[in-house]
Amino acid sequence: MSRLASTPLSVLDLAPVRQGGSIADSFRETVQLARQAEALGFTRYWLAEHHNLEGIASAATAVLIGHVAGATSTLRVGSGGIMLPNHAPLVVAEQFGTLETLYPGRIDLGLGRAPGTDGATVAALGRDPRAGVDDFPARLEELRGYLDEAAPNQRVRAIPGQGTRVPIWLLGSSDYSARLAGRLGLPFAFAAQFAPGYLFEALRCYREAFRPSPQLEAPYALVGLPVIAAESDALAHYLATTAQQKFLNLIRGRRTFSQPPVEALDWTPLERAQVEQFLGAAIIGGPETVRDELEAFLAATGADELMITTDAYSAEDRLTSYRLVAEARGR
DSSP, rough: OHHHSSSOEEEEOBBBOOOTHHHHHHHHHHHHHHHHHHTTTOOOEEOOOOOOOOTBBSSSSHHHHHHHHHHOOOEEEEEEEEEESSEEEEEEEHHHOOOOOHHHOOOEEEEEEEEEOOOHHHHHTTTOTTTSSHHHHHHHHHHHHHHHSSTTTTOOOTTTTTTOOOOOOESSSSSHHHHHHHHTTTOOEEETOGGGGGHHHHHHHHHHHHOOOSOSSSEEEEEEEEEEEEESSSHHHHHTTHHHHHHHHHTTTOOBBBBBOOOOOOOHHHHHHHHHHTTTEEEEESSSHHHHHHHHHHHHHOOOEEEEEEOOHHHHHHHHHHHHHHTTTTT
């Protein structure tokens, strides 16, 4: 059996809002994709917390997780991730304790340190600008205490939440969360979908720092990966210009909806290099190309699971891409 055939595949969804579409369309398409992912045998479906971004509709992440979990039956649904310093740990425990109670054995709690937005929105969230830099381990410990069995004389309890033991993952795009996840014996998810340059160093740090825990006996590394699969290499590269435009606009300080693909991009050599840096791990192509490059990526990283994000303008193209990836496992 090939490495690809035996590696769990999952989905990362930002609930993209396309130019000419609506947020309601985005939510309907998220449910459609989740149902297809479940039917195709994907393992989990994560949604990410972002704020004040016109093209991303997953700000109320826990609410959307509940919506997706209610529309599916076996798929694990979770956060990729909740930005813990944006929230009181007690509130996160209550939200995910509620989700775990409603959908037992199907909820994941992935946690990150970044705000997921700009400075003005950080202030609107009431977040201390330095939150997560120094106090993330303490916040994480507090949250874990609310999800574990109650300690003797524990005055504040998460109800629901206490004793649900929702699985916690640490997310990161550098070595900080990698080392912390290793020391705590937690699974680790690396964001190669936008920070591929740190991937190998973060995986090395995680595996070297890992200590067994009640949750995990051996290191478990999930890697987020941009993938655009289509019927041909040429079509896939055309569809990939939607993601390229997103990062190009980010570099230019613009926040836009998901844009239709284009035949050519108007960018400078420096802008192109910057976009390619963000998308350095992207796998783009027809079925054979995608299969071969996924196999090579797994061999190079030793990832235990891949979480694929497909940034395509059309909902149909997104569904097709995930279907082709699933089919590539059996080729």
